[in-house]
């Protein structure tokens with residue numbers, strides 16, 4: 001989501017005439033797309049802005065922060081940055097700068113005529129682009145960021161940072177309120193992007209040769225729930241599937257993240273039916289214990305999750321399965337943790353993003369005791385990582401000797417190798433020095449496998 005946001009921020013800034021530089025010291029405008037999911041990225045924001053404010057003492061420099069920011073941090077950031085705004089206010093940024101009295105490389109009068117595509121007719125917001133200082137939360141009502149202007153953000157044509165991989169936001173915000181999570185407080189309530197815009201963007205990407213396209217949202221499979229006359233998520237996938245067929249199925253279309261509660265059979269059926277929809281499912285479990293799931297307010301239990309996985313295995317036997325899981329959630333007993341280990345045995349994940357629980361200010365569980373010692377969290381993290389390696393290895397080994405299509409993404413750190421992934425997002429290092437293959441699909445033969453990756457060589 002932050003990559004996608006940064007592509008739109010960059011489009012607006014470059015539309016004002018600013019040019020990108022790799023050196024912070026050379027910049028006149030520096031900004032951060034923040035992430036509040038864990039504390040570490042927020043700590044980095046503080047260390048970075050202190051560095052920037054030292055540069056600022058010597059030259060004309062303006063700083064901004066946007067993205068996921070919690071109300072408490074927002075209040076502190078207002079004292080440290082020149083601009084603090086929500087992503088939905090991005091279209092106002094040129095005017096904020098103008099009202100601040102900044103001379104940009106081109107006249108900011110023309111900011112909206114320099115390639116930034118803004119479809120004002122579809123916008124649900126007003127056109128008065130006045131700089132409004134960020135509202136600092138003072139009561140419950142103010143805690144939820146307004147998504148009033150999110151439609152304007154989606155009308156900004158992103159400056160894609162890759163010519164073969166792209167991220168397409170389909171929704172913003174979340175209504176689920178998991179007790180450990182700050183997203184509903186940083187991104188507001190769910191708003192679905194009009195399906196016509198999504199399909200147009202995906203079709204345009206496919207026509208331009210993009211190979212990997214990811215539909216983004218905090219809760220993609222509740223897409224359309226906030227509208228009276230919008231497609232369901234399954235219907236949206238079908239529409240994309242049909243467009244993919246017309247264009248010769250030249251890409252892999254992924255989505256992230258769905259919620260197990262809203263995972264319906266028609267979503268799986270659509271993936272099975274259309275070739276362009278990649279056979280890889282990321283289904284966050286978060287805990288393998290029903291009591292912990294209840295305290296997390298996940299609104300689903302193991303049985304509901306199991307039903308979805310069984311249906312995926314039945315309809316998409318070739319699909320890989322990824323998950324997110326938290327270890328050391330407040331009050332998690334050893335027995336409850338072992339239930340997460342058992343879930344790994346049962347669901348045989350191909351990949352899992354394991355996080356050690358950390359309380360997020362503003363989230364409900366922040367008020368609860370963070371009573372699992374750090375050492376215990378680390379130990380559970382290690383045990384679950386080992387378990388992941390065990391359960392993912394047999395699938396990876398089964399690929400040895402097979403010829404598969406992979407997307408080459410980059411070079412490996414070790415010379416003589418490229419890096420890519422299969423349709424199921426199994427990472428492979430490919431024995432080849434041919435950098436011209438980056439961004440292309442190639443056929444490879446799998447030669448070796450570990451729990452977390454496979455090695456391959458180019459096939460004829």
Ligand code: SF4
Pocket residue numbers: 174175176177178181182183184218219259
């Ligand atoms: S579903 Fe839960 S974890 Fe995911 S964004 Fe919403 S509140 Fe956060």
